Each structure stands twice: as C-alpha cells, then as structure tokens.
Amino acid sequence: MAGVPAIRLRGVTKAFGPKVVLDHLDLAVEKGESLVLLGQSGIGKSVLLKHVVGLLKPDAGSVEIDGEDLWAVSARERDVLRRKFGMSFQEGALFDSMSVGENIAFPLVRHTKQTKKEIADRVAECLELVRLPGTEDKRPSELSGGMRRRVGFARAIALQPQILLFDEPTTGLDPITTDVLVRVIEEMRRKLNPTAITITHDLKVAFAIADRVGLLAHGKIEIEMTPKEFEASADPRVAAFVKGDSELSPPELEPERRPGVSPAAAPPV
Amino acid sequence: MKNVLEAIGRPVLRLLEGVGRFFELLGQTIRGFFLPPYQISMTAKQVVRVGVDSVPVVFLTALFTGGVLALQTFKGFQRFHAEGYIGSVVALSMLRELGPVLTGLMVTGRAGSAMAAELGSMRVTEQIDALVSLATDPVQYLFVPRVLASIIVAPMLVVLADVTGILGGYVVAVQYLGANPVVYMNNTFQFLSMEDMTSGLIKAAVFGLLFSMIGCQTGYDTKGGAEGVGTSTTSAVVLGSLAILIADFFLTKVLF
Numbered sequence: 168m169a170g171v172p173a174i175r176l177r178g179v180t181k182a183f184g185p186k187v188v189l190d191h192l193d194l195a196v197e198k199g200e201s202l203v204l205l206g207q208s209g210i211g212k213s214v215l216l217k218h219v220v221g222l223l224k225p226d227a228g229s230v231e232i233d234g235e236d237l238w239a240v241s242a243r244e245r246d247v248l249r250r251k252f253g254m255s256f257q258e259g260a261l262f263d264s265m266s267v268g269e270n271i272a273f274p275l276v277r278h279t280k281q282t283k284k285e286i287a288d289r290v291a292e293c294l295e296l297v298r299l300p301g302t303e304d305k306r307p308s309e310l311s312g313g314m315r316r317r318v319g320f321a322r323a324i325a326l327q328p329q330i331l332l333f334d335e336p337t338t339g340l341d342p343i344t345t346d347v348l349v350r351v352i353e354e355m356r357r358k359l360n361p362t363a364i365t366i367t368h369d370l371k372v373a374f375a376i377a378d379r380v381g382l383l384a385h386g387k388i389e390i391e392m393t394p395k396e397f398e399a400s401a402d403p404r405v406a407a408f409v410k411g412d413s414e415l416s417p418p419e420l421e422p423e424r425r426p427g428v429s430p431a432a433a434p435p436v
Numbered sequence: 437m438k439n440v441l442e443a444i445g446r447p448v449l450r451l452l453e454g455v456g457r458f459f460e461l462l463g464q465t466i467r468g469f470f471l472p473p474y475q476i477s478m479t480a481k482q483v484v485r486v487g488v489d490s491v492p493v494v495f496l497t498a499l500f501t502g503g504v505l506a507l508q509t510f511k512g513f514q515r516f517h518a519e520g521y522i523g524s525v526v527a528l529s530m531l532r533e534l535g536p537v538l539t540g541l542m543v544t545g546r547a548g549s550a551m552a553a554e555l556g557s558m559r560v561t562e563q564i565d566a567l568v569s570l571a572t573d574p575v576q577y578l579f580v581p582r583v584l585a586s587i588i589v590a591p592m593l594v595v596l597a598d599v600t601g602i603l604g605g606y607v608v609a610v611q612y613l614g615a616n617p618v619v620y621m622n623n624t625f626q627f628l629s630m631e632d633m634t635s636g637l638i639k640a641a642v643f644g645l646l647f648s649m650i651g652c653q654t655g656y657d658t659k660g661g662a663e664g665v666g667t668s669t670t671s672a673v674v675l676g677s678l679a680i681l682i683a684d685f686f687l688t689k690v691l692f
Contacts, residue, residue, distance in 0.1 A: 220568070222568055250571045252569060252571075253569075256562045258561065261566075262563055263563070277572055322566075
C-alpha cells in the first residue's frame, strides 16, 4: 500500500459533555515521519494521541492505521493493529506489581513465542538503548521520574513498533535529564526509523526531534510547518508560543475550562 | 414537581447504568474465560490472595458465629427442653445460610476492596491505558484471573467456615453448656442432607462471582485521582455486600 500514510485521522470529533475537544480534525503522518504536536495545556493533545492508539473512540470521523480503520474492525483485529504501536505515557505508566525487566518483557511474553533467553536478551538490549543497563530487577517505585519514563520508552519499543507515540516525554524534568531523553528519542528514531507523534510543551525538544510541527487549537491542527518555518513564523499564534508571551496569544486560543469536563472523565474503552 | 421527578430519576438512571455496565463487563469476562492466552499463574496468584490469605478471618468469624449460635439456641431451646437439638440447628444454619453469607461478606471486605483499590490505582496512573496500548484486553487480563479465582475459592472457604462453625458450636455446647458430646455429634449430622451442603456451595460460587466482579468493576471504572480510588474501594464493599444479601434471598427461594 505505497503512499498510504501510517496514521490518518479524518474528521475526528470528540466531545466530553458540552465541551467539544476535537472538531472535525484531519491529520496525516507519513511513514517514518516525526510529527511534534504543540498546544496549550487542556487543548486536547493527549485526547488526540489517545484516539490514534484507540484508547478513545471518536464521536465522528475515522482513525486509520496503514489504511485500516481502527474502529471498523473487530476488537481482536484492533489489538493486532495496536501491536504496530509503542506508546510512552507521561509518568511512564509502569506496572508497579512487576519489576523493570518484567515490564519490558510484558509485550514480548504476551505477543511472541520467544524463549526466556531471547526475551531476557531483548530486555537487556532495550534497557541499553535507554541508557539504563542492568536495572532489570529494580521495582518501578525505586526509580526517579526520568528513569521511569525511560523504562516506559524501553517497554514501548520492545516489540520494535512501526509507530511511536510520546505523551509529554520531558514535562517536569530537569534540563539535563531532558537532554538525555531527547538523545534517547533521537537514537530510537535512528535505529528503528518509526513514524512518531510527540506531544510536548518544550520547544527545544520539539525542534530537536521534529520533521514537522503542528499546533493544535480550536479542536483542529491549525498550523503545520517545519521546525525552521515554525521558529521564524510571524503568525501571532506561533509567535506567542515561541516567545512564551501570553500578551501575544489571541484570546480565542485559550482553552475553555469547564468544571467536571476533562478527558479523565471519559468512559474507559 | 420537576425537581422531585429529577431527584428520583437520577439515582434510578445511575443504578440502571451501573447494572448495565455490570452485565457488559460480565459478558466480556465470561468470553475471556475461553479465549487464549490462559493466565494460569495469575489465577493461581489470585487464589492465594483471595483464598489462602482469607483463611484466618473466615476461620475466626465462623468459629465465633458457631459458638454464639450454640449459646443463643440453648437459651431458646431450654424453654421447651430441646437442648439436644442445638447441634442440628448449628449445623443447618451454618451450612445453608451463615457459612456462605458470612464468608461472602468477609471476603468482600478483604478481597473485593483490594481488587477495587488495585484496579483503581492502575486506572488513575494510566496503567490500564498502557495495557490497551500494549494490545492487551484489560478486562481479560485483569478480571478473568480474579473472578475465576474467586469462584473457585469461595466454596472452599465456605467448607472451612461450615466445619469451623460446627466446631465452634460443639466446643461451646460440650465444654460450656455441658452437652453430651456423643449425642451432640449424632444430632449434628442426623438431620443433614447433601442438599444442605451443595446449596451452600452454589451460593458461595455465586457470591464469589459477585464480589469479584463488583470489586473489579468499581476499580476499573474509577474516575479522578486518589479520592476516586477511595470512593471505588468503599463502593466495592457496600455494593458487593448488598449484592450478596439480595442474591442470597433469591438463591434461597430458588434452591429450597
């Protein structure tokens, strides 16, 4: 299926109660491309990412992975499509009942017929890639925030996915740990050449890892350009973001906050 | 008038929604029983958590309930010189009613609440989302081992409760009330039938299904942060206990 984007969203609409978070959103990410999504807090970036992996079902529109509609197939087939993904969560979302090694081995044990030795080798390889060698026996509670996220990366790449999704990989981390994570992401991209969508507020991170930058506002991807174009753009919405100046930000860009209406209130899939 | 109707309608709708969700998740869980991968080691782990770890609390509850039953029955039966039948009353009450119900309630407090707390904290820390993103059906992965283990161990715990309750009654009757041990034991088993035992075990299996499904459901559907986990844990105990008592009435009607 040459020419089919790895990820395509068509007219995706999602509302939580009266609040429309995504409004007929269209997006296409080509194979091997790295898209970074920017946007203010609460604007719906995580909601968008959850739609891509099928954690949320759109009220209208479709989500296609390699041309296959995620919600037009059975739950089993959807799980097969999900094996193409590796998703890294904001706080790592490690299974705290398991060790670091068991966390990374989890998808290998569930979805492959590899021997224990092969799995142990792959776990060690993934930990090497995220610069945490020899930490297999540690518990998630013994790790720092940055380490937990790197273990989350390692778990996400264990099955060598074609698509990587990063939900705010560096938020709340110090600049040095952030730099380590950026290097890890760059190395993962170089070795695996996956299609990637990253959500971040950190422009330094965005410019370091993006082929294309998108700005989410009003439930749509309002602006899409290369990092260089983004940096130099005179568009007030972009300028406000690049300079971090709320005075420059058009008021309609502010996300509308309503009590009790948040993605967390969404019914579980 | 509109306000009154709203005040009645809202909780009714919420109740119906909860019941509908229960059967939706129950359907997914039953389907999960038969689909690979079969999680034998995780089910075994839950058997230990729900069953083995509940042994002390079930043992003590049943022992003292059997003892109290003997004491109370003695007071009543003494009035018409029927003390000899204390053993029969204790055994019948334990097997048919108190064994399953008390075990169900105690294990709901112990294991049902633990299930809700565990799944609730997994929900709020995105671990359940992580399961989905790793192409794993969370209902099959989380519910099936817990529900299966509960259905298996609840009847076993009830057998323990029955035996311990009868033992408690025996100790009180013979040691404290001066009953003849041989006559007491004879009377204990004289009026028992196999049905008394099996009906109690069927009830126990149903209670196991109820407290584990409700514990898992309230945890799985947790909203919010730590507060949400607390609410889910409380709901698991309250709803689980109510479901057991209501189911007990209907099961007793059907089984006897």
